[in-house]
Amino acid sequence: MTALNRVWIVDDDRSIRWVLSRALKGAGIACDEFESGREVVKAIESDQPRVIITDIRMPGMDGFELLRHLNDAVPEVPVIITTAHAGLESAVSAFQSGAFEYLPKPFDIDDAIELVERALSQGESAQPDPNVDMQGQTEIIGSAPLMQEVFRAIGRLSKSSINVLITGESGTGKELIASALHRHSPRADKPFIALNMAAITRDLLESELFGHEKGAFTGAQTARQGRFEQANNGTLFLDEIGDMPAELQTRLLRVLAEGEFYRVGGHAPIQVDVRVIAATHKDLEEEVAEGEFREDLFHRLNVVRIRVPALRERSEDIPALLEHFLSRAAGELDAERKSLNPEALEILGEFGWPGNVRQLENIARWLTVMTPSHRVHAEDLPPEVLNDSGVRPEIDWQQALRGWANQRLMSGSSALMDEALPAFEKVMISAALERTGGRRQDAAALLGWGRNTITRKIRDLHMDDA
Structure with missing residues (x-):
């Protein structure tokens, strides 16, 4: 018997199933859980949900194999693909295989619920093209949320x-x-x-x-x-x-x-x-x-x-990009492959990168030629990085917050969280919006939220009135 708004969650990670199930039920959406694709194949013979959410990497039948089976068995059921191994190739493969949407982990619960509600409102999903030939090209490096948006766009446009x-x-x-x-x-x-x-x-x-x-x-x-x-x-x-x-x-x-x-x-x-x-x-x-x-x-x-986001907006991708560029520079220049110590990597992560990825690639070549040892230390970094005004000592905000809390408590205040939490969220939202030039979706990605979350927070905190 098919429930009106029933969703099947397929993931070998029990904690992911629990989180999704709880969130969907909280939104008034019934759901069933499966820990493997084989279980879904068997269940679909006698039952049918409105939407299926499935992971890609699972023992036995993976998410793409399950998706192909579902396209044949129940092509009208939208399938949302999730994965912790997000990248361009997996995003494109998901859309070309007929997925309704692609959701990289970790995902924002509000985004997941919004996707499911959108899938529930859709009558039929697009049919897959079994003749699509995926070419084995080098994947664009990027796990940052803003790059995942780029990958999803490429996937949606792949047909x-x-x-x-x-x-x-x-x-x-x-x-x-x-x-x-x-x-x-x-x-x-x-x-x-x-x-x-x-x-x-x-x-x-x-x-x-x-x-x-x-x-x-x-x-x-x-x-x-x-x-x-x-x-x-x-x-x-x-x-x-x-x-x-x-x-x-x-x-x-x-x-x-x-x-x-x-x-x-x-x-x-x-x-x-x-x-x-x-x-x-x-x-x-x-x-x-x-x-x-x-x-x-x-x-x-x-x-x-x-x-395409600036490198400073996706600083979490810098270590992986550096690994790639340092390996390539070593091969091109017939030199020893360099590696960075944590302090040097931290400085590069705080650098403003006015030249973006191209500048990072050039610095990788510079380090390959100019660094005297295998290990790159902070003092080995080029002057343009070390002298940059954007590299500032880290502010000990936790110590400052502790001092504020002690002062308020000594003055007899109570319910500090009611005062501190909204102020903290306002500061974080304002900083993110300033960095992204007011673009809420990009600011939400920097904060690790979904678009709906930041919109709700701005409304609840009366920031639109400011």
């Missing part, structure tokens, strides 16, 4: 050829994200062509994009294909699109709208089928407002937007 706008500071790895979008798309076996708008002179950019006919200009000895022709049926990545000259913005808009263009000096239209992924470190809305970027072109490019 689409829609245009994407990637934003983020210089050096954050926007081309890697563009390459991953292409690699995990229906066009994966077609060309991926990249062109940096800021790296080519204004006079040559039109020819680079659209090609030219023989004799079109001085020095055009032969006809030449442009990047749009080279990328036909594939993906064209236009990096630093905010630097594109105004006259070329008009030509690009026509290609996006009509799928055709003329070579420089040409008279016959050329038809192309190209997915365009654009990237910029600029604020294009501001560029539009100032008349520097066409509004209609912005809307053509901004169908889906992915924001």
Whole structure:
């Protein structure tokens, strides 16, 4: 017998099942627990839930194998995939295998409940494509919550050829994200062509994009294909699109709208089928407002937007990124592989990283060449890190809090938690919002909360009134 809002929880970790079960029941959602995929396969023969939440890594039948079985047996049941081993490949695999959503552990309970409620309201889940070929490319490194959002976006877009706008500071790895979008798309076996708008002179950019006919200009000895022709049926990545000259913005808009263009000096239209992924470190809305970027072109490019976080917003990824870059530098430079002691690693974690991941990669090369011993100590770090004003001594906030508590108690105050806890949460929320420029979802990720949690806290603490 099938309950109206019944959810099955599948995880070999009893504590995860207990937490999820308690939270869902608290939200008025009935649920049953299973510790293996085999149990679900047997149960589905005579029963059917409204939603299934399953872990990926389980003994015997893993979550992906279970998902494939469920797609055949009960394709209308939404399946939410969870995993503690979050990464780009697992996120893309989950969506391409037909998962309703992908939820990396540890997850916020409010987010989990919201996902289940959304899955309950959905009539049918998307059918999987059994012919998807996952390519064995190197995974983008990132376990931080903001990077998991990027991975989920790539996964959701893996069956689409829609245009994407990637934003983020210089050096954050926007081309890697563009390459991953292409690699995990229906066009994966077609060309991926990249062109940096800021790296080519204004006079040559039109020819680079659209090609030219023989004799079109001085020095055009032969006809030449442009990047749009080279990328036909594939993906064209236009990096630093905010630097594109105004006259070329008009030509690009026509290609996006009509799928055709003329070579420089040409008279016959050329038809192309190209997915365009654009990237910029600029604020294009501001560029539009100032008349520097066409509004209609912005809307053509901004169908889906992915924001790549700055390295300072994902500092928990620095150790893994360093391991990768130090290993690669040792191989490239035929040198001893270096390792960092905890103090040096802590300083790098507190550094502001104005150059983001690209700067971290360069520092890994610098350390490989310049550090005299196998072990990198704090004094071995480059001057740009050691002299940075962002490296500050840690504030002993616990001692300060203890002093405040003692002072209040000596003055006869009571119920200190009623006073301290809201003040503490206000400080943490304000600091996170300041760091993210007011973006609540990003601030919630920095605090380890879900979007619903920070919204509720701001409301309960009357911070919107401030």
